[in-house]
Amino acid sequence: MAVKSDAEITFSQELLDHMETWREKPGNLIMILHKVQEEFGFIPREAAKKVAKIMNVPLAKIYGVITFYHYFKLNKPGKYNIQVCMGTACYLKGGEDILNELESVLGIGVNQVTTDGQFSIEAVRCVGACGLAPVLIVGEDVFGKLTKDRLPEILAKYQEK
Amino acid sequence: MAAFTNFILVCGGTACESSKSDKIYKNLMHECESQGVRDKVQVVKTGCFGFCEQGPIVKVLPEESFYVQVTPEDAKEIVSEHLVKGREVTRLLYDKAESKKRAQIDEMDFYQKQVRVVLRNCGVINPEDINEYLGRDGYVALEKALFEMKPDDIIEELKTAGLRGRGGAGFPTWMKWNFTKKVEDDQKYIVCNADEGDPGAYMDRSTLEGDPHSILEAMTIAGYTVGANFGYIYIRAEYPLAINRLKIAMNQAREYGLLGDNILDTGFNFDIEIRLGAGAFVCGEETALLRSIEGERGMPTPRPPFPATKGVFGQPTVINNVETWANIPIILMKGGEWFSKIGTEDSKGTKVFALTGKIRNSGLVEVPMGTTLREIVFDIGGGIPNGKEFKAVQTGGPSGGVITKDYLDTPIDYVHLQELGSIMGSGGMIVMDEDDCMVDVSKFYLGFTVDESCGKCAPCRVGGRTLYNILERITEGEGEMEDLDRIKSIAQATQKASLCGLGQTAPNPIISTITYFEDEYKAHIKDKRCPAGHCKKLITYHILPDKCIGCGLCARRCPTNAISGEIRQLHTIDQELCIKCGECYNVCKFDAVYVR
């Protein structure tokens, strides 16, 4: 792997300000990592290193935290990250079939990205719309009461963009 | 300001928002403007009405017209017909047959048996406007606490009320507060547990989205009672709408002098900070949650010491669940006596349930403790859809168990649920019908707890995995009769020796399903058969000769070309090629395909 210097990754002013606001607060690490992920969509290695340096915490500690919590992503998701609900209500109403179908249509598994970088799949827990089960989310759009045959039409919406 | 003659309430809960309620809200505003009724009509975005199945929901006051499954395009008609001409839009009313009498909210079966204490403001006020909360006696309890009550009076009131924690364990709230109050320490903390981990439940989310101030008010009251000046709300990062509404509420409360320094000029200081969870179920467990607030990996620690004496950053901490908090202001306002009259001997007040799964009216329901399961499932929930048979209800999520048909008349409270081998849990209530396989359901829950185990202690880490593997074997037709005893002994060891509640309760769904559905386990093991027709390895698809008309649809749709037959002749399935995807079963219009 090529050696990259820390200088290669730039943090927005907003992120730097956020880190300053949280600097003195005890237990700030998770709140900072959330903001990093908000900015990059995942937590790039260089970003973790930069946080370690600015906040003066060991990189190992940062990785300990990132790997413990499922919410933090170590790899870049697709342009459209498709979240399939695997909560109980969705599971009972066929969420697993939706997930399997999606995997076979896109040719990738959970937490993988299509080669064109367009889509990734994530299995999530209840998203709080159980009345609409089974549910799938793309970005801000929620698709409820899903059936397998609606998947191509949903994917097509994003493919063109 | 002009006096409004009509109010339009648009549900802004998560489920309705996902079905474009935001667009409906904007269109309604726009239509009111362009049709010239803007100064007579106020459009308000509220929290969840609870009737999620029929969302998005729009209610018009004072007529109480309850419009369901509204689309953004309906906005124009609602304004032109109802608000301009004063005629209800019948086609959107919930009960069209009833429209003459008007489908009044309290006449609807869904709401009739409900009692709204926790959800008193949800779907009623605009959660983003503190004035609406104040208009519903908001912060009256805080004022009363600060000016008229001593800390001990408050604890006494909670004791009279008999409020028990709604996060799962049901510990008396007054006792927790009292422990923390009694510890001498300069620095104490208040924590709100909004990590809502049960996968299939969203009571806390709706409360926070619909009535955020009630939580802030309650935490401030607790701060005053136990002598704490700071609180944390630990909330799932997956709840952006709730987080945002909390932030708005906190800013408004600070502006109004109800949060921050010198609250209501009393010299009492109390402030709150939001901390985000990061998708670890175990962090709902209180000791793990405290570690997470400290910015660490969320691993549970042994209790004692309990958080009440040694909590966040080692300081005494009161930690309560969202729903527990939401009860506090109204208890202080109306009195512990009043509260204790709702519910049963052992369980006071109401409980909010997220009623989901195979149920006609999926949604949020709040009922007095002691309401029977039958009332919840059949009267409120409207029963099971598609003519299917009720099989069981799962309460307590991955830590709970099932309640079967024979026990539908059991009053729902802490003791009775425990007697049945389930728990109250946080309020997830999942209805299952004849198509749901009990072995598969317990495998689902166990899969969840295995994934979420923090791995700190072996009984949970290894025991859970071993149990999961056994269940997997059984659902694949590889089980043996000895497995049942194996399950029981591993389950017992895991329950006894795990450090935290996650491991201790992880085997509950299996134990409970084996107790009530042993035959179903045996059918999988001995007959290699899944009675519910769910487990793929144990079922085969067949075509009924007397129903098949030979349309050929199934053959065209079968992904492996396993179905053959001439047009207008009986079709057959080649079992060697069949991958059991169920496509033929789903597409056949003549019910000619069946599962065995």
Ligand SMILES: Cc1cc2nc3c(=O)[nH]c(=O)nc-3n(C[C@H](O)[C@H](O)[C@H](O)COP(=O)(O)O)c2cc1C
């Ligand atoms: C594995 C596990 C998960 C839990 N998840 C939650 C949760 O999501 N929300 C919650 O309020 N309590 C949860 N609890 C219970 C908390 O540990 C704690 O009992 C509760 O926050 C206390 O508040 P209460 O007395 O108001 O119920 C969980 C417990 C365990 C063992």
Ligand code: SF4
């Ligand atoms: S019981 Fe499970 S979740 Fe709890 S501490 Fe042990 S390994 Fe972690």
Ligand code: FES
């Ligand atoms: S289980 Fe999928 S939204 Fe709740």
